[in-house]
Amino acid sequence: MCFPGARLGQAQLRGDKLGINLKQAGISVIRYCNQCGSDVFFAIPVGDSLPRHICNTCGHIHYENPRLVVGCVAEFEGRILLCKRAIEPRLGFWTLPAGFMENGETTAQAASRETLEEAGARILIDAPFAMVSIAHINQVHLFYRGRLASPEYSAGEESLEVNLFLAEDIPWSDLSFRSVALCLEQYLVDRSSGQYSFHETALASPEIQSSNR
């Protein structure tokens, strides 16, 4: 089979022959080309350093990159807006309004849109606040800080309930994700000091963290 862009000699190597367990490596298993529907194989394209899924017929290379999740810590008169998730994962747990960034929007627009969709709240964005790299799930979480223009909010389709919480009432044991808990902790520390900064953190997988203890 002749195909453009793949290194000669590695053409027919699949993930298992490259010694890679795709799922363990956090790589999606792609079976068919998203351009022409043909079978794909897994190999290192010419000039590249990592194996990719490459189409047997049209040669299309299926690049996969981390996804950006964008959200906001929004407050009104000292209380912070949280949503109780109506969807998996972590259904029934509280989260900051956040979601996958869409094509064609800025990160600030994504934060505003997600807050409107999930919490029915219109916000004024102040500044980027926290960025959390979560390499083992191929995601980056970016949180802005901002304010509600008015105390109007309502549960969107992805939320069971939305509420404004005083710091002492934040349901720490019922938060959805580690990035959300981390962001809220950093936010409350900054707020009490009166000085907000930008926080960059990398979260390791829970298994790696526990084995390092």
Ligand SMILES: [Zn+2]
């Ligand atoms: Zn193809």
